[in-house]
Amino acid sequence: MTDFNWTQLQNGSDIRGVALEGVAGEAVNLTGGRVTILGKAFGTWLAQYLEKSSTTLRVAVGRDSRLSGPALSEAVTTGLTSLGIAVYDVAIASTPAMFMSTITEGFDCDGAIMLTASHLPFNRNGLKFFTKKGGLDQPDIQAILELATVNQFEAIAPAGQVTQRDLMAVYAGQLVTKIREGVNSQHNFEQPLQGLKIVVDAGNGSGGFYVDRVLQPLGADTRGSQFLDPDGLFPNHIPNPENKAAMAAISEAVVANDADFGIIFDTDVDRGAAVDSAGKALNRNRLIALMSVIVQKAHPGSTIVTDSITSDGLTTFIEQELGGRHYRYRRGYKNVINQAIALNQAGEESWLAIETSGHGAMKENHFLDDGAYLITKLLVEVAKLQEQGKTITDLITNLQEPAESKEFRFKITDPDFKTYGLQVIEQLKIFAEQQENWQIVPKNHEGIRVSCQSPEQNGWFLLRLSLHDPVMPLNVESNVNGGVEKINIQLLNFLQNHSDLDLGAFKNP
Missing domain, CATH: 3.40.120.10 (Alpha-D-Glucose-1,6-Bisphosphate, subunit A, domain 3)
Structure with a gap:
C-alpha cells in the first residue's frame, strides 16, 4: 500500500472515500485494509498527543447506518487493538454521541472514531475523530495520514480488548x-x-x-x-x-x-x-x-x-x-x-x-x-x-425573509482552479465598484459580497471559491419578485467574459 496516495482521503477535518462498488466511475479507495491502517495511525497519533502508552488508551468506535459500516468498524477496531488499545464498540450511534463518550462518566474514553460520510450516497463512508477537546482539525488529519503513509506500526501483545457498550442510551x-x-x-x-x-x-x-x-x-x-x-x-x-x-x-x-x-x-x-x-x-x-x-x-x-x-x-x-x-x-x-x-x-x-x-x-x-x-x-x-x-x-415573526433565493455553481475548467477563481473575485471587485447602486459589503471574510440597492434588484450576491472543488458557488437573494433575475442579468455582463467558467443554467435558464 506504499504507492497509495493517502491525501485523497482527506476532506477538511474528516476522512472520506468510496467504500463500496456500485456507482459508475467511482472506484473503491476506502478499503478494510486501509481503514485498519487508519486505526493504527489514529492510535499512534493519540498516544503521541496524550503522551501516553497506547496500552493505557481506551477508544470508542461507532458508525451510522451505512452498508459498509460493520466491516469498516471491525477493520478500524483491528487496527486499534493491535496497538493494545481497549475499544468500546458502541455499534450504531450519532457523531455527537461519539464525542460525548470522551467526557461522559462511565465511558471516559481517550478518543473516539465515528464511521460516517454524513449525507453522501450509500457507497461512501469516512471517519471522524475526537479527543476530549473535540473534533480533530485539518492539521491533525494530515498528521494521521502521514503516519498511514509510512505504515510502520509494531503490534503489541496482548491485543486490546473489545467491549460492547450502549452509548446511545446514556x-x-x-x-x-x-x-x-x-x-x-x-x-x-x-x-x-x-x-x-x-x-x-x-x-x-x-x-x-x-x-x-x-x-x-x-x-x-x-x-x-x-x-x-x-x-x-x-x-x-x-x-x-x-x-x-x-x-x-x-x-x-x-x-x-x-x-x-x-x-x-x-x-x-x-x-x-x-x-x-x-x-x-x-x-x-x-x-x-x-x-x-x-x-x-x-x-x-x-x-x-x-x-x-x-x-x-x-x-x-x-x-x-x-x-x-x-x-x-x-x-x-x-x-x-x-x-x-x-x-x-x-x-x-x-x-x-x-x-x-x-x-x-x-x-x-x-x-x-x-x-x-x-x-x-x-x-x-x-x-x-x-x-x-x-x-x-x-x-x-419579525424575521424578514427574501422573496427569492437561488444558488448557482460554476465549474472552473482551468487546471489551476484556485488561482483562476481568486483572479475572478479580484476582477469582480473592480467591476462591482463601477456599477451604479452596487456596493461591496465590508468586513466580508469569503469571496465577494455585493449589496444591490436599486429598487428592482433590492438584494445581494456572494461569489466565492469552493473549499475543496474546482467550483465557484454564487448565491443571489432579492427582497422583490424578479429581483434575482435582474441581478443575474447585470452579473452576466461580467461573467460571460470568463471562458473557464461553465455558466450552464445560469446563462441559459
Missing part, C-alpha cells in the same frame, strides 16, 4: 434530562412534552433513537414518525436537512398527521432541522434565527457566528430585534466553530456558531455541532410556549 438520557430541567414544568416535570404530537424523520440514518429514547419518555405522541429504521441504501430520501425532497417529506408528514412539530436529522445526527405545525420548514435562516432567540435570552448581546451566505434579514433580526451581533464568516462548519471559539478567547462572548446547512454548535455544549442538542433546545421552547398558547414560529 447520551439520550442526557437529552431527556436537558428537556425536563429546561422546561421545569410545575404540572408535569417528568413528561413535559405530554399533549404534543411530534413527528420525526430520521431518513434511515442514526437518528431514530430520538423517538423511543427521548420523545416518548417525555410523554410526546410520536405517531406518524417515519424512516426510523437504519437502512444504508437510504431508500426514501437523502438524510439531509438541506435537501428539498427531505424537507418536503417531513413537512408532508407533519401536515398529514396534524402534528405540532416536526424534526429531521441528517445521517449521523450532527445536523438537524424542524417544521412547524403548518408544515413550514424551520431550517437555514429560520433555524439560525430561532437559536439566536434562545441564546440571546440567556446571554444578551452575544455574538452569533454564521457562514457567509446568511440573509441580510437575519442580520437585521439578530442585531436590531434581539440586540446581539451577527458575525458572518466562511463556509465550513469547523471554520464557523473555530471562529466563535477565537472570539471568546479574545474576550467577545459568542454562544452560538451555526451554518445554514444545519451544523450548529453552542458554547454551553462544548462547541459540539450536535443536531439532536439543537432540536432539544428548540423542544424546551416548544413546551414552554405550549403552556402559553403560543407556537415556536411566534419567536421569529
Whole structure:
C-alpha cells in the first residue's frame, strides 16, 4: 500500500472515500485494509498527543447506518487493538454521541472514531475523530495520514480488548434530562412534552433513537414518525436537512398527521432541522434565527457566528430585534466553530456558531455541532410556549425573509482552479465598484459580497471559491419578485467574459 496516495482521503477535518462498488466511475479507495491502517495511525497519533502508552488508551468506535459500516468498524477496531488499545464498540450511534463518550462518566474514553460520510450516497463512508477537546482539525488529519503513509506500526501483545457498550442510551438520557430541567414544568416535570404530537424523520440514518429514547419518555405522541429504521441504501430520501425532497417529506408528514412539530436529522445526527405545525420548514435562516432567540435570552448581546451566505434579514433580526451581533464568516462548519471559539478567547462572548446547512454548535455544549442538542433546545421552547398558547414560529415573526433565493455553481475548467477563481473575485471587485447602486459589503471574510440597492434588484450576491472543488458557488437573494433575475442579468455582463467558467443554467435558464 506504499504507492497509495493517502491525501485523497482527506476532506477538511474528516476522512472520506468510496467504500463500496456500485456507482459508475467511482472506484473503491476506502478499503478494510486501509481503514485498519487508519486505526493504527489514529492510535499512534493519540498516544503521541496524550503522551501516553497506547496500552493505557481506551477508544470508542461507532458508525451510522451505512452498508459498509460493520466491516469498516471491525477493520478500524483491528487496527486499534493491535496497538493494545481497549475499544468500546458502541455499534450504531450519532457523531455527537461519539464525542460525548470522551467526557461522559462511565465511558471516559481517550478518543473516539465515528464511521460516517454524513449525507453522501450509500457507497461512501469516512471517519471522524475526537479527543476530549473535540473534533480533530485539518492539521491533525494530515498528521494521521502521514503516519498511514509510512505504515510502520509494531503490534503489541496482548491485543486490546473489545467491549460492547450502549452509548446511545446514556447520551439520550442526557437529552431527556436537558428537556425536563429546561422546561421545569410545575404540572408535569417528568413528561413535559405530554399533549404534543411530534413527528420525526430520521431518513434511515442514526437518528431514530430520538423517538423511543427521548420523545416518548417525555410523554410526546410520536405517531406518524417515519424512516426510523437504519437502512444504508437510504431508500426514501437523502438524510439531509438541506435537501428539498427531505424537507418536503417531513413537512408532508407533519401536515398529514396534524402534528405540532416536526424534526429531521441528517445521517449521523450532527445536523438537524424542524417544521412547524403548518408544515413550514424551520431550517437555514429560520433555524439560525430561532437559536439566536434562545441564546440571546440567556446571554444578551452575544455574538452569533454564521457562514457567509446568511440573509441580510437575519442580520437585521439578530442585531436590531434581539440586540446581539451577527458575525458572518466562511463556509465550513469547523471554520464557523473555530471562529466563535477565537472570539471568546479574545474576550467577545459568542454562544452560538451555526451554518445554514444545519451544523450548529453552542458554547454551553462544548462547541459540539450536535443536531439532536439543537432540536432539544428548540423542544424546551416548544413546551414552554405550549403552556402559553403560543407556537415556536411566534419567536421569529419579525424575521424578514427574501422573496427569492437561488444558488448557482460554476465549474472552473482551468487546471489551476484556485488561482483562476481568486483572479475572478479580484476582477469582480473592480467591476462591482463601477456599477451604479452596487456596493461591496465590508468586513466580508469569503469571496465577494455585493449589496444591490436599486429598487428592482433590492438584494445581494456572494461569489466565492469552493473549499475543496474546482467550483465557484454564487448565491443571489432579492427582497422583490424578479429581483434575482435582474441581478443575474447585470452579473452576466461580467461573467460571460470568463471562458473557464461553465455558466450552464445560469446563462441559459
